Every structure is written in C-alpha cells, then in structure tokens.
Amino acid sequence: MQVEVDLNLCQGYGVCAQIAPEVFELDDDGYAVVPAGTPVPEGRDAEVREAAVACPAIAVLITEDH
Ligand code: SF4
Known part of the structure; x- marks a missing residue:
C-alpha cells in the first residue's frame, strides 16, 4: 500500500499526523x-x-x- 498527500488539497489541519504520526510528517506550516x-x-x-x-x-x- 502506498500513500500520498495532495498538496493542492491539504489545508494543514494535521489530523492525519495525529492519527498516524509515523506516516504523516508535517512541515513548519502544518502541511503534511x-x-x-x-x-x-x-x-x-x-x-x-x-x-x-x-x-x-x-x-x-x-x-x-x-
Ligand atoms: S494535514 Fe493531513 S489531515 Fe490535514 S488537510 Fe493535510 S492531509 Fe488532510
């Protein structure tokens, strides 16, 4: 299984990183x-x-x- 975050859609909510912190790293602005x-x-x-x-x-x- 592979995953990606579409940066055009990501709004920087950070929910993904709360659920799966090992997979979703956030940048300094909170975007995955x-x-x-x-x-x-x-x-x-x-x-x-x-x-x-x-x-x-x-x-x-x-x-x-x-
Ligand atoms: S930070 Fe994660 S949960 Fe938030 S919009 Fe981006 S991809 Fe979705």
Missing part, C-alpha cells in the same frame, strides 16, 4: 509532507485508512498494491 509513492510501513495500513477518512480536505490518497 508525503510525496507520491510513499510506502506505508508494515502494520500501519489501518491507521492510514483512518487518516484518509478523517482528513477534512480529502487530501490523503491511497494506492493499493496489486
């Missing part, structure tokens, strides 16, 4: 810095899915492995 193709660490899938649902800006994009 997760480039396209970032692999989700083992065992963090559920947190990342939760963050995607919780993000008020719908900026967390998940790509499933096939």
Whole structure:
C-alpha cells in the first residue's frame, strides 16, 4: 500500500499526523509532507485508512498494491 498527500488539497489541519504520526510528517506550516509513492510501513495500513477518512480536505490518497 502506498500513500500520498495532495498538496493542492491539504489545508494543514494535521489530523492525519495525529492519527498516524509515523506516516504523516508535517512541515513548519502544518502541511503534511508525503510525496507520491510513499510506502506505508508494515502494520500501519489501518491507521492510514483512518487518516484518509478523517482528513477534512480529502487530501490523503491511497494506492493499493496489486
Ligand atoms: S489531515 Fe488532510 S488537510 Fe490535514 S494535514 Fe493531513 S492531509 Fe493535510
């Protein structure tokens, strides 16, 4: 599973980083810095899915492995 944050959508709420701090790093302005193709660490899938649902800006994009 891979994840990215669309910087055009991210509003800097930081909800994602509260739910999954190991995956979502915030920059100094509070925007999540997760480039396209970032692999989700083992065992963090559920947190990342939760963050995607919780993000008020719908900026967390998940790509499933096939
Ligand atoms: S929760 Fe959404 S809007 Fe907030 S920092 Fe994370 S990606 Fe950005």
